[in-house]
Amino acid sequence: MKIIGIAASLHAGSFINRLLEAAGGELPEGVDFEVWQGLGEIPPYTAGPAVPASVRELSRLVASSDAVLVTAPEHSLLPAELTYALDWMAALGELSGKHVAAMSASARACGAMWAQAELYKQLQGAGAVVMGAELVISPVWPHFDEDGHLTSPDLRAQVRAVIGQLCPAQVLEPALSL
Structure with a gap:
């Protein structure tokens, strides 16, 4: 299984970028995870035959994945760059039927x-099969260790629950045979 990660922030080291990386570390063994870093290169959607190279790259990654994991900041409006990317993916049909988990x-x-x-x-x-969680996180609590892993057992459990929706076969314990 392959999951593409998209953090809706252009700021390296932002909380949601770090959360996405930490979530990737919680994936079950055997699940490939790739964080796409091209959000800042996506232009606004324009109809027509010309598809920018950055959009083609994202489209190729999404098409070759089994699922997408998106982290978003706590705004009532999504960052414009994420909206541009979602508009392009909707127009190209890349998210139709694709399992997408979202965390904010x-x-x-x-x-x-x-x-x-x-x-x-x-x-x-855009036609995605959407699942996810809203994480309420104290800004004064340390959330990551020096290696970028989640330190809070509660937060880790919430992130694993979202991941379990994307790849339940890998997360759930096998059924006992009688």
Whole structure:
């Protein structure tokens, strides 16, 4: 199984970039995970035959994946670059039927909820099968160790629950045979 990760932030080291990387570390053995870094290169969608190289790259990655994992910041509006990428993927049909998990993190429950609602709307409009979680996270608590792994057992369990929706066969224990 292959999962493509997209963090809706252009700021290296941002919380949601770090959360995406940490989530990749929680994937079951045998699941390939690739974080796509080209969000800042995606132009606004324009109809027509010309598809920019950055969009072709994203399209190729999404088409070759089994699922997509997106992390979004706590805004009521999605970052413009993420909207551009989702508009292109919708127009090209790349997300149709694709399993996409979305996580948004906020110190306040409503911030994550608003981001999640916007992201779900865009993804569902593109035909994706959407799942995910709104993570309420204290800004004063250390969330990552020196290696970028999640330190909070509760947060780790929430992230694993989202991952379990993307790749349940790999996460769930095998059934006992009688």
